[in-house]
Amino acid sequence: MKQKINPENLDELDKLAGFRSRFHNPKNEIYLDGNSLGKLPIETKKRVSDLIDNQWGENLIRSWNDYWLELPKKIASKIASLINADQNEVLVGGSTSVNLYKLGCALINSGIYPKQLLTDSLNFPTDNYILEGISKQYSISKPVRITYSSDLKADISKLKKVISEQPGILCLSLVTYKSAYLYPIKKLNEHAKKNKSIIIWDFSHAVGVVNIDIKATETLVAIGCTYKYLNGGPGSPAFMYIHKSLIPYFNSPIQGWFGHKKPFDFLEYYEPSDGIEKFGAGTQHIISLAALEVGIDITLEAGIKNISSKSKKMSTYLMKVIKEELVPLGYVIESPDKCDDRGSHVTLSHDFSWQICQCLTNPNVDKVKITPDFRPDRFIRLGLAPLYLSFKDLEITISRLKEIIINEEYKEKEKTRPVVT
Ligand SMILES: Cc1ncc(COP(=O)(O)O)c(C=O)c1O
The missing domain is CATH 3.40.640.10 (Type I PLP-dependent aspartate aminotransferase-like (Major domain))
Structure with a gap:
């Protein structure tokens, strides 16, 4: 039987959890684009x-x-x-x-x-x-x-x-x-x-x-x-x-x-x-x-060893859940399978990659905003910045990615793209 990982347990064990409060965290947003532009430290x-x-x-x-x-x-x-x-x-x-x-x-x-x-x-x-x-x-x-x-x-x-x-x-x-x-x-x-x-x-x-x-x-x-x-x-x-x-x-x-x-x-x-x-x-x-x-x-x-170790834990968790829950819905994993062959983002694609990104970033009022980035022609990148992300954030992201396909939300979004994605 497949063992389900509980993200809350992983967050409890996270030595770096306290660092999140050192950053400016926009309300109701999960920011997965630290691989493009990191967050603003409050001290800055x-x-x-x-x-x-x-x-x-x-x-x-x-x-x-x-x-x-x-x-x-x-x-x-x-x-x-x-x-x-x-x-x-x-x-x-x-x-x-x-x-x-x-x-x-x-x-x-x-x-x-x-x-x-x-x-x-x-x-x-x-x-x-x-x-x-x-x-x-x-x-x-x-x-x-x-x-x-x-x-x-x-x-x-x-x-x-x-x-x-x-x-x-x-x-x-x-x-x-x-x-x-x-x-x-x-x-x-x-x-x-x-x-x-x-x-x-x-x-x-x-x-x-x-x-x-x-x-x-x-x-x-x-x-x-x-x-x-x-x-x-x-x-x-x-x-x-x-x-x-x-x-x-x-x-x-x-x-x-x-x-x-x-x-x-x-x-x-x-x-x-x-x-x-x-x-x-x-x-x-x-x-x-x-x-x-x-x-x-x-x-x-925070210590680079601690940051890198959390990054590996996060990407391992994400890859496992993506395989189990997203691949059956048409998502394709575009990152290497072995943890040691990966940096700190996980890339996915889907026939509707761009529309999915729009559903994440411009959700209906009651949904959390999730910010990944999109790279042509099909790549949805989920950047894992260990200093301000939790495992719970990743769990929520996965459930949104599922929902967008199951409820066909992507069909409501534009196919055309702006300059910066
Ligand atoms: C691997 C890599 N090299 C270079 C650059 C561009 O750097 P800059 O705009 O500072 O010249 C980027 C920007 O994202 C990058 O990801």
Whole structure:
């Protein structure tokens, strides 16, 4: 006989349950889109308004010396501790796209690796656009785009074979945005090294929820965003990681004054900083950094091991219930079956995926609003942010997904989609 799991029991055992109250939680909404934009920590409002009123308002320009010049370094070292990198191996600032551009150019210019860019069909579009742009800029062949038989997971033997045959500079998303597939990062780093290649890991869908260990996985370079599971806020500064042994060989393609050895000496010529700071360019986004620090602090306080362990429990629970209760209703599981092959979202599809999403987000008055996201052409992503979600939230979501099909609610919704889904 199948054993029914009681979500209330799981919530009682949840060590992180108390963290929910640290976030602004809109009434009557279950938010399953923390894999796109994390929630607002309550402390962020206070921190940002203090910065605006006191540091900017009262202290004005003096705040650069008093607080702001040190802020990026302080935050970078917190990100470093989260991913088990050294303090001086991480730079915070810019967007993931721009950081990938800087890193991609630096890798090509270094001459250490074959000048062949590679990506795969599971990678996030911006990463592929950036690589394509770099290949045009350097007049090298177009990036090799490795394809697999499904959107769901990489074929690791094919990926390894391509790396052996066409070594170069790869970019892969550690957790893929569609299915949440999680690559065997250590194995691939080792294979790349054997083949004189390097992998730029995009940690955007992983950082703050997957227990990333730079040292144990022998990762050499990475980028990532902070507005998802780190709850840094819309457009919060991204980060870049470079292994200390490689920093001396890499230079930024943008020689801005914030990458200069002595930016405030206003010297005539550019001289790059010795450290990873040379990848800085212009003035830092101080207000956004202040907001980001709160999100990172909450994550550090909760502990990445605890967060990742709850994420695994949540996705295991969800997959079990989806198989038992949703698959018979026409839902298809679009995420890997094995927990260790998944990041922290579970993706579903259905013939009526878009209409189902609308039923969840715009329910009848008496129903709870549930916010997943939709990715073309058919993917409903249920993002599991352990800091503010409960198992009960997941149970309610499952029962809504059932109801929408059984009661044919989806038939009342539009087939057309707006720009942001
Ligand atoms: C894997 C991945 N890479 C890059 C990006 C884009 O980052 P940015 O807009 O900060 O350049 C995203 C955004 O969702 C993403 O998921």
